[in-house]
Amino acid sequence: MSGDIPAAKRQRAEQLARELAEHNRAYYIEAEPTISDAEYDQLFRELEAIEAEYPALASPDSPTQRVGAPPVDEFESVDHATPMLSLANCFNDEELAEFDRRAREGSGRDELVYCAEPKFDGTALNLRFEAGVMVRATTRGDGVTGEDITANARTIRNLPLRLATDNPPDFIEIRGEVVLARSRFNELNERLEQAGHKTFVNPRNAAAGSLRQLDSRITATRPLAFMGYGIGRVDGAEITDSLYEQLQLLADWGFSISPYVDRVTGLAGCRAYYDAMAARRAELDIEIDGCVFKVDDGPSRDELGFVARAPRWAIARKFPAEEMTTRLNSVEFQVGRTGALTPVAKLEPVFVGGVTVSNATLHNMDEITRKDIRVGDLVVVRRAGDVIPEVKEVAERGANATPIELPAACPVCGSAVERVEGEAVARCTGGLVCAAQRREALKHFASRNALDIEGLGDRQIEAFVSEGLLHSPADIFSLAEHRESLVEREGYGEKSVANLLASIEASKETTLERFIFALGIREVGQTMARDLARHFGSLEALRAEAERYHQRLADVHAQYPDNKAARDRAMVAEGLQAVPGVGARVAQSIADFFIEPRNVKVIDALIEAGVHWPTVDVDASAQPLTGQTFVLTGSMESLTREEASDRLEALGARVTSSVSKKTDYVVAGERAGSKRDKAEKLGVEILDEAGLLALLDQHAAGSAPDA
Numbered sequence: 001m002s003g004d005i006p007a008a009k010r011q012r013a014e015q016l017a018r019e020l021a022e023h024n025r026a027y028y029i030e031a032e033p034t035i036s037d038a039e040y041d042q043l044f045r046e047l048e049a050i051e052a053e054y055p056a057l058a059s060p061d062s063p064t065q066r067v068g069a070p071p072v073d074e075f076e077s078v079d080h081a082t083p084m085l086s087l088a089n090c091f092n093d094e095e096l097a098e099f100d101r102r103a104r105e106g107s108g109r110d111e112l113v114y115c116a117e118p119k120f121d122g123t124a125l126n127l128r129f130e131a132g133v134m135v136r137a138t139t140r141g142d143g144v145t146g147e148d149i150t151a152n153a154r155t156i157r158n159l160p161l162r163l164a165t166d167n168p169p170d171f172i173e174i175r176g177e178v179v180l181a182r183s184r185f186n187e188l189n190e191r192l193e194q195a196g197h198k199t200f201v202n203p204r205n206a207a208a209g210s211l212r213q214l215d216s217r218i219t220a221t222r223p224l225a226f227m228g229y230g231i232g233r234v235d236g237a238e239i240t241d242s243l244y245e246q247l248q249l250l251a252d253w254g255f256s257i258s259p260y261v262d263r264v265t266g267l268a269g270c271r272a273y274y275d276a277m278a279a280r281r282a283e284l285d286i287e288i289d290g291c292v293f294k295v296d297d298g299p300s301r302d303e304l305g306f307v308a309r310a311p312r313w314a315i316a317r318k319f320p321a322e323e324m325t326t327r328l329n330s331v332e333f334q335v336g337r338t339g340a341l342t343p344v345a346k347l348e349p350v351f352v353g354g355v356t357v358s359n360a361t362l363h364n365m366d367e368i369t370r371k372d373i374r375v376g377d378l379v380v381v382r383r384a385g386d387v388i389p390e391v392k393e394v395a396e397r398g399a400n401a402t403p404i405e406l407p408a409a410c411p412v413c414g415s416a417v418e419r420v421e422g423e424a425v426a427r428c429t430g431g432l433v434c435a436a437q438r439r440e441a442l443k444h445f446a447s448r449n450a451l452d453i454e455g456l457g458d459r460q461i462e463a464f465v466s467e468g469l470l471h472s473p474a475d476i477f478s479l480a481e482h483r484e485s486l487v488e489r490e491g492y493g494e495k496s497v498a499n500l501l502a503s504i505e506a507s508k509e510t511t512l513e514r515f516i517f518a519l520g521i522r523e524v525g526q527t528m529a530r531d532l533a534r535h536f537g538s539l540e541a542l543r544a545e546a547e548r549y550h551q552r553l554a555d556v557h558a559q560y561p562d563n564k565a566a567r568d569r570a571m572v573a574e575g576l577q578a579v580p581g582v583g584a585r586v587a588q589s590i591a592d593f594f595i596e597p598r599n600v601k602v603i604d605a606l607i608e609a610g611v612h613w614p615t616v617d618v619d620a621s622a623q624p625l626t627g628q629t630f631v632l633t634g635s636m637e638s639l640t641r642e643e644a645s646d647r648l649e650a651l652g653a654r655v656t657s658s659v660s661k662k663t664d665y666v667v668a669g670e671r672a673g674s675k676r677d678k679a680e681k682l683g684v685e686i687l688d689e690a691g692l693l694a695l696l697d698q699h700a701a702g703s704a705p706d707a
């Protein structure tokens with residue numbers, strides 16, 4: 001039978017097995033992996049696929065049949081009372097559905113209830129308690145035999161050394177993950193760096209490496225935490241067979257468990273849980289790399305049983321890998337709306353964060369220099385959540401790698417490129433002469449949150465700009481003069497041109513805040529535009545104040561030519577800076593914008609073309625919470641953050657995302673983290689959920705007409 005296996009397959013399987021065993025050692029023993037988890041998983045799946053096709057190749061010691069890595073001599077080896085297995089994993093929704101289908105069939109249920117938990121990205125630990133006292137702690141090792149690291153485990157501060165109960169089981173194994181919170185990880189790395197030691201790549205490796213220290217005094221200096229997730233063998237006590245209830249039991253006994261554990265029903269429940277955790281991932285201080293779904297009831301689990309390395313009743317639904325390595329082929333400089341030159345990496349396409357990425361930002365020249373990135377290098381690309389993919393660091397220096405240089409002239413218009421002292425950003429000095437800046441300014445002007453011109457998207461603008469139909473935003477309103485030639489264009493016709501011209505006409509009726517936002521003033525986003533509109537009520541008032549500010553700035557400069565602190569102090573009370581959220585930098589760019597004659601010309605032309613808006617009644621728009629800034633953090637029971645934010649904004653408040661001295665209130669729900677700490681440090685008032693509701697009620701009541 002083994003004669004049927006093609007030699008190439010056998011060789012590949014052997015090679016994969018060898019490589020994976022080597023990676024296991026680097027990962028579990030050294031805590032210094034040499035490839036990313038995603039790449040490891042790819043190799044693992046390749047081996048699994050070959051073994052599925054040729055089962056004779058799946059030897060009992062194949063990495064697909066075993067867990068982790070065997071213990072080393074440095075620690076004493078200890079057998080677990082029940083094996084510590086791994087988890088089957090899946091990377092997409094179909095595989096999750098397949099798991100649910102098999103679990104239902106295997107257990108004979110129409111629908112299963114799952115205990116849903118975050119999958120901690122740390123390292124597993126098994127604890128033995130005898131008569132309620134922790135007597136031994138072991139690593140997972142190869143799943144059967146682990147390493148005795150009791151002395152190290154005792155140093156973990158949130159790990160109870162005695163169960164908080166009067167009736168402990170005679171014997172119990174408690175399992176969980178040793179983790180290092182992100183914030184603690186950064187502190188640790190800083191400390192290591194200062195002491196001239198090697199730093200860790202990520203919190204997981206730091207946790208694993210710290211736990212396996214031969215000197216427990218070193219472990220004691222590492223801010224590790226233990227998060228309980230399960231129970232192994234139990235003697236001398238009847239405990240609930242519901243995994244969800246077992247977790248509550250762990251919590252009662254004094255263990256930290258994830259605040260996000262839940263009980264969900266069926267595939268739909270698992271999906272919703274996964275989506276919710278994926279959305280929350282970035283803000284969690286303890287890193288997670290997926291969700292775990294475990295069949296909650298004991299009898300169903302017994303029906304399902306185990307395969308070699310994992311239970312059939314549990315699955316880890318992994319988040320898409322956020323980092324991958326690939327080749328940096330070249331660098332292009334893109335010119336933005338404000339002339340800023342952004343270096344963009346052109347990459348060998350790579351699947352990361354759930355999408356194929358071939359462009360990633362390199363941020364600016366300072367970052368490139370700091371990370372010493374060169375064309376031809378193998379680089380780590382990161383795409384976390386919805387953020388733009390970035391080149392994080394060099395993974396390996398390429399042969400013949402060449403340094404990246406900032407062009408002296410704008411790649412689009414040829415104007416000089418300038419780098420302002422103390423700023424990381426380089427800019428094209430061409431202004432509206434530069435087609436790239438014009439194009440980006442026009443895209444911004446027509447975009448949804450600005451004038452919202454339907455039918456005039458990025459693609460159309462690019463075409464119109466390159467054909468010379470559009471130079472400045474005001475030209476949009478004379479497109480009607482080119483009706484004839486527009487109709488002739490490919491992909492256009494009478495009807496689409498009529499639609500486009502109609503939506504351009506309709507966009508003339510707008511609001512002051514949209515108009516201010518559409519101008520594309522540097523540093524002025526949507527929220528700021530709204531605040532400016534509300535504060536000044538009219539464009540004339542804003543313009544007048546910008547001019548006054550500019551003049552005042554010049555005077556103050558003359559008064560204190562060498563004293564920036566004095567200048568800053570003198571400007572604090574100036575008109576523009578009285579608007580919430582407007583600091584010296586923003587005020588300066590607003591002033592610069594309105595002083596520039598080319599901008600004034602564009603504004604006048606737009607108004608001339610018929611763009612108009614109702615005046616904002618400054619007094620009427622002053623609402624109970626106008627001028628107050630809120631930051632929301634943590635979760636609340638009775639309303640989501642979006643709802644809270646909507647209700648606050650409806651009362652005139654500003655809701656922002658970062659806490660500063662200018663923040664009036666931080667609303668801290670359950671599990672609020674670093675933002676709450678920062679508020680405490682800065683002395684910003686903190687409201688809990690009840691406090692927020694009271695505040696909302698008070699103002700809602702206040703605005704209702706009294707009988």
Ligand SMILES: NC(=O)c1ccc[n+]([C@@H]2O[C@H](COP(=O)([O-])OP(=O)(O)OC[C@H]3O[C@@H](n4cnc5c(N)ncnc54)[C@H](O)[C@@H]3O)[C@@H](O)[C@H]2O)c1
Binds near residue numbers: 176292
């Ligand atoms: N980069 C490398 O070289 C390399 C090498 C080996 C392994 N790996 C990574 O490790 C994975 C395999 O490791 P594994 O076998 O430890 O599996 P795993 O880490 O994917 O899943 C099993 C482990 O999850 C942990 N876990 C976290 N939260 C849990 C929860 N709520 N309930 C139960 N368990 C929970 C437990 O420690 C358990 O042992 C691979 O898929 C790969 O991503 C990478």
Ligand SMILES: [Zn+2]
Binds near residue numbers: 410428435
């Ligand atoms: Zn240019």
